[in-house]
Amino acid sequence: MTVAVDELPKVLSGLSEADHLSEVVVLSTCNRVEVYAFAERFHGGYQDVREFLARHAGLAPENVADHLYAYHDADAVRHLFSVAAGLDSAVVGEHEILGQVRDAWDCSVAERTVGSVLGGLFRHAVEVGKRARSETSIGRGIASVSQAAVALADERIGGVAGRSVLVIGAGEMAEGTVRSLAGAGASEIVVANRTFDRAVQLAAVGDGTAVHISELPDVLARAAVLVTTTGAQELILQATDVASMAARRGGLPLVIVDIAVPRDVDPVAGRLEGVTLLDMDDIGEFIDGGLEARNREVASVAAIVDAEVQRYQSITSAREVAPLISALRQQAEEIRLAELERIAAKLSGLSAEQLAAVESLTKRIVNKMLHGPSTHLKDAAGRARGDRLAESLRDLYDL
Numbered sequence: 001m002t003v004a005v006d007e008l009p010k011v012l013s014g015l016s017e018a019d020h021l022s023e024v025v026v027l028s029t030c031n032r033v034e035v036y037a038f039a040e041r042f043h044g045g046y047q048d049v050r051e052f053l054a055r056h057a058g059l060a061p062e063n064v065a066d067h068l069y070a071y072h073d074a075d076a077v078r079h080l081f082s083v084a085a086g087l088d089s090a091v092v093g094e095h096e097i098l099g100q101v102r103d104a105w106d107c108s109v110a111e112r113t114v115g116s117v118l119g120g121l122f123r124h125a126v127e128v129g130k131r132a133r134s135e136t137s138i139g140r141g142i143a144s145v146s147q148a149a150v151a152l153a154d155e156r157i158g159g160v161a162g163r164s165v166l167v168i169g170a171g172e173m174a175e176g177t178v179r180s181l182a183g184a185g186a187s188e189i190v191v192a193n194r195t196f197d198r199a200v201q202l203a204a205v206g207d208g209t210a211v212h213i214s215e216l217p218d219v220l221a222r223a224a225v226l227v228t229t230t231g232a233q234e235l236i237l238q239a240t241d242v243a244s245m246a247a248r249r250g251g252l253p254l255v256i257v258d259i260a261v262p263r264d265v266d267p268v269a270g271r272l273e274g275v276t277l278l279d280m281d282d283i284g285e286f287i288d289g290g291l292e293a294r295n296r297e298v299a300s301v302a303a304i305v306d307a308e309v310q311r312y313q314s315i316t317s318a319r320e321v322a323p324l325i326s327a328l329r330q331q332a333e334e335i336r337l338a339e340l341e342r343i344a345a346k347l348s349g350l351s352a353e354q355l356a357a358v359e360s361l362t363k364r365i366v367n368k369m370l371h372g373p374s375t376h377l378k379d380a381a382g383r384a385r386g387d388r389l390a391e392s393l394r395d396l397y398d399l
Contacts (some may be wrong), residue, residue, distance in 0.1 A: 002261065003028035003056070004231045005171065008107050015052055016113040020044035023118040027083070027104040029097065031090050031261050031280070036080065038117045042072050077121065077312055081305045084129035086138055087298065090280065091145055091287050093138035096172055098129040103172075120316070128308045135304065136297040145283060146176030146229070149257045150184055152278060152286045153225045156255050161185035166219050168236065169229035170198040173259060175205060177227050182206035190219050194230075220245040226256045228264035239268035246275055259283060317381030324390055325374050327399045332366045 003011050003026055015024040015035065023038035035053070039045025050068060054061040071079045079088070084101045086093040105122035108114035114122070133139040154160045165186045167177050170193035181189050182205070189208030192215070193199035199210035211219055220226060230236060242265065246254055255276045258265045263279060270277030340347075340362065347355060373393065380386035393399060 002231050002233070003033055009111050011052075011056065012108060012111045012113045015049065016111075018045075018048035018052065020048050023108075023115045024113045025104050025108040025118050025122060027101060029100050032083075034083075036076070036118060036121070038115070046070055074309060074313060078305060078309045080121065080125045081128045081308055081312075082302075084125040085132035085301050085305055086129070087301055087305070090284060091148055092295065092298065093133075093140075093301075094144040095133075095139055096144045096146070096176055098126065098133070100172060101129065102126050121312070124308065124312050124315075128305060131308070132301045132304055136300045138297040138301050144176050144180075145259050145280075146173050147180050148283050148287045149177060149227055149259050149278075150180040152283060153227070153255050153257050154184060155286075156276060156278070157224055157253075159184075160225060162187045163224040164188035164190070164222050165225045165227065166190045166192065166216070166223040167202075167227045167229065168192050168213075168216075168264065169231075169260070170195065170202045171229060171231060173229040174227075175202055177229060177259075178202055178206040178208065182208075188223075190223065192216055192219070217245050217248065220254070221248045224252075224255065226254065228256070228258045228260050230260050230264055232260070232264060233262065235264060235266050237265045237269065239266040239272065242266070242269040242275060243272055246272055249274070257283075314381075317386065318378060321377050321381045321386070321390060324393060324399060325377060328373070328393065328397060329366075329370055331397060331399065332370055336362050336366050 008026060008028070011026055012024055015021055015026070015037070020039045020041055021037045022040070025036040027034045027036065033053075035049045037045050037049060039048075050064055051061050053068070054064040057064065080101075082088045084098055086095075086097055089097050101122065105114065105119075105126070108118070150160065153165075157163065160181060161184060163186055165181050165188070167174050167181070167189065168191075170191065174191070174193075178189055178191065186206075189203065189206040190211055191199045191203040191206075191208055192211050192213050193202070194213060196210065196212055203210040228236065242254075242256070251274065253274045253276065255278070256265055256269065257278045259280060261280060265277060265279075267277065267279075269275055340358070347358065350358070377386065377389050377393065380389055
């Protein structure tokens with residue numbers, strides 16, 4: 001299941017209206033659909049997300065549950081940071097995922113389904129992704145599915161330089177493919193998409209040509225490679241379609257690289273004579289051999305993620321206890337001022353200098369009395385002990 005770009009506003013609206021979800025971001029890529037939500041209660045929020053995804057997929061909730069994974073609190077933060085850093089991608093260290101994380105956040109901002117909690121979390125996640133790529137070599141070499149698709153096609157046909165390539169789709173994967181093809185020296189880059197205007201825009205990126213979907217048979221008569229990248233929920237090319245197109249090629253072999261999830265091309269097409277069909281499994285096998293250098297960076301990136309999770313927790317924990325500490329100090333200040341007011345008559349004979357000394361003395365006493373509790377509460381914030389201390393403080397001082 002995927003969530004198309006044009007469906008995101010509706011999906012975000014539907015999720016944000018659920019009973020237990022107050023903030024929502026949806027990240028949908030070629031190999032993942034993830035819902036990040038701020039919920040008052042985990043189980044209620046999980047149930048809301050599960051039921052919504054089931055409705056979206058047209059399945060019963062019980063049939064969806066086995067295919068879901070769920071994280072909360074620090075584990076959820078660590079997962080998002082790992083995703084942004086490229087540790088959880090089909091191609092370790094891929095470039096595209098960081099932009100996809102940013103786009104998911106931007107869409108939620110535009111739809112007003114994100115607030116201070118998820119807004120701060122995603123802002124931090126983007127920082128983590130940038131740090132991982134600037135401080136390690138995790139993103140060097142082939143670092144995206146689209147780059148791998150072009151490299152694999154290049155290997156299979158003995159070079160895409162000087163060849164004609166057809167790309168179906170106009171999303172981020174398609175854009176990455178077009179850029180990689182242009183860099184590899186393809187002589188003709190043709191882009192076909194359901195929305196023709198978008199195909200025109202993308203074709204311009206690689207100095208290519210846009211065509212209507214109806215023109216596919218003519219284009220495939222001369223193309224050496226077809227790359228499919230759409231977000232369609234059903235096959236866009238049946239085996240019979242590919243057979244018909246292959247028959248017009250006069251025996252010229254055709255390499256199809258299907259990097260869509262779910263797949264765009266009927267797997268049976270790979271059995272046709274003269275047709276080589278490659279999919280995400282082939283991409284995975286291809287990149288395994290070239291990942292040794294980046295895999296050596298995984299431990300370094302994981303250390304960055306761990307450090308950033310701790311930093312994020314420290315920031316958010318301090319932010320959470322700040323109002324409580326402020327309330328405690330305000331209460332103490334009100335008591336101090338009230339007591340000084342109560343004995344104001346007895347202090348009336350003091351000079352201005354002596355009154356200032358009394359004022360300073362009472363402030364120092366209050367500050368010293370509150371220093372210990374404030375420090376302990378800040379240090380313990382974000383842990384179970386911190387929660388216990390905060391609750392005790394509320395009960396003892398009626399805050």
